[in-house]
Amino acid sequence: MQIAIQERRRANDALAWIFNVASSVLIVFSNKMLMDPKWGYKFVFATTLCALHFFASAVAVKSFEAMGFSPKASMPFSEKLYFSCVAATSIVSLNLSLLMNTVGFYQVSKLLIIPFICLVEYVSYKRGLKSVSLFLCILLVLVGVGIVTVTDVSVSGLSVLGISIAALSVVSSGMQQILCGQIQRSNNLSSTQLLSNTAPVQGLMLLIVGPTLDWLITGKWVTQYEASIPSMQCLAVSCAIAALVNISQFMCLGRFQAVTFQVLGHTKTVLVLLMGWMFMNDVITYKKLIGMMLAVTGMVSYGYLNSLISVKT
Template identity: 20%
Template structure:
């Protein structure tokens, strides 16, 4: 009995440790990126994203080839272009839009909008693939959408460009997650192998646009900024921490249950909002805070409903909805749209 108690205590401690280090990496990366754009006046999100991808590509190679932390999952050369490249393209757009939105809107507002991802995933699957969803899933989206509308209408630092970038980022995240089900079918990727294959492609995709669109601005900034190398060091440090975030996601997934992961993910948003307010002191109205809270409660409810439905489907003899699926796509499980913190 004592040994079982110790094992249980260690399991709880391990889960808490996994969640805390995940929060720490995630919130730190968000705050540093916002600091780069706002405080250091480095207003070049494409270059920041490109540096992040370079750090991730190097980190993935070192983790798999040198340190051998995870075994390399071999992918056929043909599949690298047919499957990995399209994923990398959407992956790249997702990260760039996140950094663009951080340049124009506060962290608190950006994180609230990112909570819209479950809704965009469901709507996209319903519109494009005609996938059927339980009515409880649709009901759980109501507080998410309502909370975001309230937060948007009452946001004191509202910027239409940043708002649209964050919203399109949700769509890119949903597209990336849905594509992963079909394009990566047959490959059991973990987060490190995902970065190993996608980061080099993402760097290649983004390098030329970054040089063409931001090259002259970066040269001007280097010639006028009093401490350019300190800023560049901060950007590269952010890239290293962003790669470490992938390890933390892998660790927390394997240390917690699906419900715990969902709740921890929504609490992480609340932590990011609180820390960003303490650092940047961006004005937040009472109704704006209420809208953010409603959204997070809605996301938690959505995760609970998903878990409830998956549990019912896994129990033998549980009656299904009396309806014939329109396609094979409807038989697929709900995609895991909470894994949107990868760099």
């Protein structure tokens, strides 16, 4: 009986992960079509788009509740506001970091999210890595993804403000992922129930700051966008896929530790690069190929070793 329950749980975990990876890869290409200034629909307002994505997610989960597919549940307003503020800060600071820093430094700062999560979980919850082997796997993933994504790490263009914004993006992104699983467990909420409580608040927060932030980045206001029927159709598809991404991400963060989610999440980076090469004529150099091989080796090894340790405990 116990074995059957464990097998069912592993199957559900695998389905949640596949759901998240597939939707996350799809959203990259739908957003590229929507936002690309050369051959896409030139909707370059990233933060406003994030606000629309959260509103779409809220509509989706509220509809599930209205149809009886998902039971309603509430959470303390203070926790709802706290989580929404952290999540909104993560999105805004990531966009500002990309604006104020080089692409290379931006990518390096994103790689620091895993060490930050490890540090917080060890200090706050006494939850460290279970073996040296897992640490080496994480290091291999970081090196591989770094080789793939980091172009230049020039210090000449850095400023104190830019570094501060990058640090804020690391802290807020890491805390969002930790809080997601923690709040679900402490309030006994499902992934859709947590999303139902927080998505409308996050959407409202981002809609308030989004147009101004997008103007700072692009020099244009979202109200100046020349919409068309095809661009609005693409926007609708982007919002629909984003709802799937948010639902699946909350599912995964409720099931996996934040570190595991981050490590295996780099699967999306590798898949996006491969699909760009296969369908969009992107070039994969030997450097990128080596980086992808290292990252995949690290991810597979981490997943295998972590499953062995989980079985023993």
